[in-house]
Amino acid sequence: MAMLVQQGKIIWIGPQGKLRGQLGKKTTVKAEHDLKNQLVFPSFIECHTHTIFAGSRAAEFEMRNQGVSYLEIAQKGGGILSTMKATRKSTASDLLKSTQKRVDTFLKQGVSTLEIKSGYALDLKNEIKVLEVLPKLKGPRIVGTFLGAHARPPEFETNLQYIEYVCEKVLPKIRKKNLAQRVDIFIENKFFEKEESQIYLKKAQDLGFQITVHANQLSLSAGADLALDFQALSADHVIHLDDRLIRKFAASKTTAVLLPMADLYMKCPYPPARKLIEAGAQVALATDYNPGSCPSQDLALVGLLARLEMKMSLPEVFQAYTHGAACALGIEHEEGRLEVGKYANFICTEADLSDFFYSAGMTPDHQMFIRGKCLKI
Ligand code: NIG
Ligand code: FE
Incomplete structure (x- = not known):
């Protein structure tokens, strides 16, 4: 899957093969992140x-x-x-x-x-x-x-x-x-x-x-x-x-x-x-x-x-x-799900969903994006 983000908000989600077709000829892509086969879910x-x-x-x-x-x-x-x-x-x-x-x-x-x-x-x-x-x-x-x-x-x-x-x-x-x-x-x-x-x-x-x-x-x-x-x-x-x-x-x-x-x-x-x-x-x-x-x-x-x-x-x-x-x-129209119109706030990880909320005190290795920007911690 792929996701297009503009000004921090998701404007398109779909199969990776259809991504190019979504971009206009004059669109400048500021940043591209290859998340490989990682799992992606809302932060x-x-x-x-x-x-x-x-x-x-x-x-x-x-x-x-x-x-x-x-x-x-x-x-x-x-x-x-x-x-x-x-x-x-x-x-x-x-x-x-x-x-x-x-x-x-x-x-x-x-x-x-x-x-x-x-x-x-x-x-x-x-x-x-x-x-x-x-x-x-x-x-x-x-x-x-x-x-x-x-x-x-x-x-x-x-x-x-x-x-x-x-x-x-x-x-x-x-x-x-x-x-x-x-x-x-x-x-x-x-x-x-x-x-x-x-x-x-x-x-x-x-x-x-x-x-x-x-x-x-x-x-x-x-x-x-x-x-x-x-x-x-x-x-x-x-x-x-x-x-x-x-x-x-x-x-x-x-x-x-x-x-x-x-x-x-x-x-x-x-x-x-x-x-x-x-x-x-x-x-x-x-x-x-x-x-x-x-x-x-x-x-x-x-x-x-x-x-x-x-x-x-x-x-x-x-x-x-x-x-x-x-x-x-009261911000469910802006956040909490990965949908068109919402902020691109998400976590990507090589771990499995079942590795989360499993070991007390431990968050599996992951990266977080807030409003489309990768956070460096
Ligand atoms: O959510 N119940 C009241 N307030 C806090 C406790 C605050 C405190 O003990 O300092 C609570 O549990
Ligand atoms: Fe409280």
């Missing part, structure tokens, strides 16, 4: 990460592993709030340096589009500082998400007061400065509950943001229903789902983003992937890379867990890490 889209943060929570993991719960740690000022303190203190240039390193780690695994959430600064000045770093990152396409409602910072007494501050002072500023197109919230009992979440989501939608939700991670809470009612692009984690919710996903355009590596670290059950897929819901996979609940960037392990623990087939894992993830980000 990966990592649609849920918290890649920009400062500090470390490695010691907290030891506590958790000795039996202290995530919630107890959070209530003692650890957890998200400890990352918040470090991130507020950090400078934009330090954040850029540490984040670029992590972005490179994703790039090396064949990630051409990477979602990154803010949400570890939790005040106007520092959330802006964080979001302004994102366009400076090099390598993959970065999709930024404002996760204002991640946790309540200590300067506010109630969640409602904080949500009102975010709605009045922060969201309009982010919109005006065009720092993110997407807004996220962590909806969970004892974190952000139904009423305050509704206020936040309504405001975000009124301002024209796309919505995504951390939903039903720890319990059968209001998150998934709210995400579906607000026609969110995605609802993520979605471990605790009943049959009614599964049917509701299947009837919606909201993608269920499964994050099995976070479930491994959190010793949570795994989401009902088979039920979602068989009901006809759109499903994506991602790392959820963050300093607390998932300090790993290993796509191979995510896919491996999807296969081992959720009984997803290998084609379903590829679909979830390409087209499914594109749907979760």
Whole structure:
């Protein structure tokens, strides 16, 4: 097969023998790549990460592993709030340096589009500082998400007061400065509950943001229903789902983003992937890379867990890490499949498809093209 690319987008795919006939007499071919008999497939889209943060929570993991719960740690000022303190203190240039390193780690695994959430600064000045770093990152396409409602910072007494501050002072500023197109919230009992979440989501939608939700991670809470009612692009984690919710996903355009590596670290059950897929819901996979609940960037392990623990087939894992993830980000008209009109973002390899998502920590040797250009790593 052959593929013609113009300005980064695929304009033709067909048998190699028909390639010359596709080119006009005056067409200048800028570059030609002979991929021999390599396997070619769409590069990966990592649609849920918290890649920009400062500090470390490695010691907290030891506590958790000795039996202290995530919630107890959070209530003692650890957890998200400890990352918040470090991130507020950090400078934009330090954040850029540490984040670029992590972005490179994703790039090396064949990630051409990477979602990154803010949400570890939790005040106007520092959330802006964080979001302004994102366009400076090099390598993959970065999709930024404002996760204002991640946790309540200590300067506010109630969640409602904080949500009102975010709605009045922060969201309009982010919109005006065009720092993110997407807004996220962590909806969970004892974190952000139904009423305050509704206020936040309504405001975000009124301002024209796309919505995504951390939903039903720890319990059968209001998150998934709210995400579906607000026609969110995605609802993520979605471990605790009943049959009614599964049917509701299947009837919606909201993608269920499964994050099995976070479930491994959190010793949570795994989401009902088979039920979602068989009901006809759109499903994506991602790392959820963050300093607390998932300090790993290993796509191979995510896919491996999807296969081992959720009984997803290998084609379903590829679909979830390409087209499914594109749907979760609302960019499925641009990326996620090798089709005319989409960006020429692809991986080529001498390995077999079954060598992927097989060995934890290992991506088979490959080359990646982003928008038709071969990446030198
Ligand atoms: O996706 N659930 C909330 N947010 C993150 C965890 C963040 C943290 O612990 O720092 C998650 O798991
Ligand atoms: Fe997350």
